[in-house]
Amino acid sequence: MSISEYGHGCKQYSSAFKMSGSASVAQRRHIGLQQLEAVSASTHTFLGPNKHLKFIRDEDAGDSVLVRTCPRLLQRLELNCSVGQLLHETVQAQQKLFHSGTGALVFLAGVWSRVALECLHRGISVSDIKTAMSKALEVSLEVCKQSAVSVREVSCKRLKEHKPSPALKSEVRDTEVQCMDVEHPHNLRRTLKHSRHFRSHGAQTENTKTAVNDITSIAEAISHGCKTSMHLVLKACELQSTEDAQNSFWDIQKLVTCSIPGPSEERSCVLHGYVTLLSVQQASVVQSLQGQRLNIALVSGDLCEKYRHVGFNRPANITHVTDCVSSVSLEERWIENALRILHEFSVGVVLVHGVVDVKLKDHCSSVLVIEGVKSTVLKDFSTCTGAVPVSYITQLDERCVGRGVTVSRCEEPPESVRIETANTSLVTAVITSSVPAKLQILEDEFWSCAHRLHQALKDGKLLHGSGITEILCIHKLHQYQRIETENPQENLVLELMAEAWMDYVSTLMLNSGSVASKAEARTAIAHQMRRYEDGEPMLGAFRDFFRVGVYDNMTVKSEAWRRALDLVLLVLQSDTEIITGGSEGEILYNELMYL
Template structure:
């Protein structure tokens, strides 16, 4: 992908006495240019992009920074550093990548402007670190508890159409609980009924709280958040600690089914996956029975060796044949596997890796269901619920490794393209649930799955943190206010105020882009005017009229995204500086640079 490169016209003075004439910080310019391509992903009204893969002759609809950066060709170290930073954020939180990339671009522009004004690299880094600390302190002071958010959503905010059905179902269940309590008034002295009623009421209250918190962090993805709430409700039904309102991400999986409308998406109990017609025929013969299960953590093939395995150095490989009769090592291994499966009456094998093609064909005739690519969290859940012990090699299986009490069934209401059939694997005590995500547009499935995981992690993080930040740019406006106030205080270095002012302008750029993407303004100029007007109403706290229109963000996710963005800018700034100045060991300027 060709990236535009802006040119710096003035000489840059940095690192004390080191002066660079007519040199360009290409890395910072590239960072800003790449970040500019993702501005359409900010806010609830995202502008998706179609990415066409000429080699595979297909296309993908992307609506997140992480997917876009993975799909495009990023030449150079700056693009790779940005991609790795975004992937680290995405892997941990599944959200916050949009603000990370945007801030990396605008803060890179701030650093570049500071260099053009003759501010040293050390002063830039010191002032920008102080600016970040000011913003993080704003987050700490302005965060609100999730209980308060739940009460505010209950009193002030009207639910969207997609979430309204979930809230109505919750209210109806609460009425049923009250009705059942009235019918049992004559038994109110029984400690058993009192305990049951209290537990049911606590569970219902927890679900009510989660529903309103989910509405606050849905960020416009109401359909995906509706699935998350249904998953949370299913988990609460199948767990001993039902009154605990936390969503268990580790017991949540997805199954993508193309060719069906998005309205058919739902949440099912257990592990749901797509299988071929041949494998589905095995399910038909096994359903309705209590089955034995084995768990394999790795690949199910003869040549697989676990991580850390070292082959003996003094062994020379001669032939693939075990003897002169022509039986290969793979064939003999398959016979050993089938003998093991038959010996312990194993009906289902879950494999975290891949299975050999020949083995898959042979187990079909033995009525054994082998499922590949199972997440480790799913293996762990089945291990807990069935007492099965995961093994690295199927030949290690003994009677202590086999789990019991598994049932399989076909989901006849769901069928994908290419003759794929949906099946479910369930145990009685599992709280594992699967979100079945469908779409008539195959290119949109990946985007819908990303939305679901983003909603699930935002809700999970909100319940884990116990507090939220006002969204829709409200917290960022407070950061602008605090940066302006910090600039007015006495400073040892007068250039620090210049850097803080530029950081405040970067936040203005972020909020104005957010307002434009949400459709509240038509241009950047109109957005800046609205921001200036709004700032006049901000004193020391957030007013009820400026609470982000009922939108909230995660504290930890936002703070970590800001830190990663600034660290990336400093890393690119240091790399550019070393390239331009040719810093060598022993020079005084070397101590001013950031070490990895």
């Protein structure tokens, strides 16, 4: 298995694990930390908005795949070592919850592994390393809390400074709004009217109870260079509110995607209802059903004779007498019975969460059967049509059938069908590309944008991006060093953690194209920090960084940092226990380390 960067040379992944012969005994024994640093190094080009495409080539099978994110890269690599598996699981947990922040997580796991290795080389005990590194993280998280700005402040500021980019502008008709004083927001009793896209939730905080002035401004601030994908997200928000005026809150649970190879990327669009690909046979079925109000059935499992719900165990070694004397198989009788039930209740559409029996598909000449439907889609159609999901088609009766569904062939692109009801706010983002290898990348990019916007509105706060927050972390760690002069070992760890942040920001600047080298980036960072330490306000001191107006999600960033350090400390502890034979015995460890 090898990795090659798009437009660059190829390098063997396995070679990254070779240990340097000049490493100390302690470092050579901490193989886990070295492996974590090595895997992280292969993902550095994923940091920042200008991500390089990478080809992952399976040299045995001879095929390759195009990736641009850490989750996809780690998913394709053969990570046989335990550290690689731990990293993969950590990244998947971050991706499943937030759909972003994985690049920072993997990068920090690598540089913080290097910090731990350097501390071991300097003779600092494992317990002191863990304590000091944890303190450095808490200092950094405190910086996040202190420097966070409300989404309303970001929206008002961007509206005053400039109009949103045309690529992100959507036909959004927001109600009139008064921007609150950001210095004293709770001392004013002005009413902030709601945008048509959002509504309050009782469990949310004071900041998130009030609607956002201009969703387009917020979306632009957190688009991170993905303007086309964020534009589709904005269209989805607008379509949801247009189709369901009573429920004007953007519901990400009622957002789905449909990837269609062939058409150019310019034909990507957002459509009301549920959109999915059509087979040739299904196209003729849709043609016969168009223009009718149809009944619908929802199946929560597989639609096949052999399917049994979770917990059901078929009795073993039992043969039915009817199976022996009948020339008709169980599957054929089941198909005949299923078709009879669908006909009896005049069902025109069946949405199935799992897979559908191939032979049943062949016999459905007047019923549109769609498999692989997400549970959130089933739930929405259940609410809007009155249909009750069933585990088996034999459970279907009059009470379980929903009504009022329509189907139609999509004009753009024509390879798909749209299933909708009058009351649904379900929308589908149709992702298209003439390059099939890019479809997964574009779909991941769309979901990343959708979740960033969702999280921003959920948090009610954002962090300054472009490395500003991390530079403030460097500044704060240096302040702590000057205060904590009695503990030289802790000071060293804080210095190394600040250096790790410096590596992060300089890599971010290099990948963004604002500097030609990391050395140039470090010089620029040092210059900006001197201006800040001399008393210049943050936005003035860092104006060269901040002029792009980039923001990050507060919760996403914080959780990525926590997960990265938890992983590093877990690997550090595991390596130590392997070396010492147990979790206790620091004296034994220190003696062994210098053998």
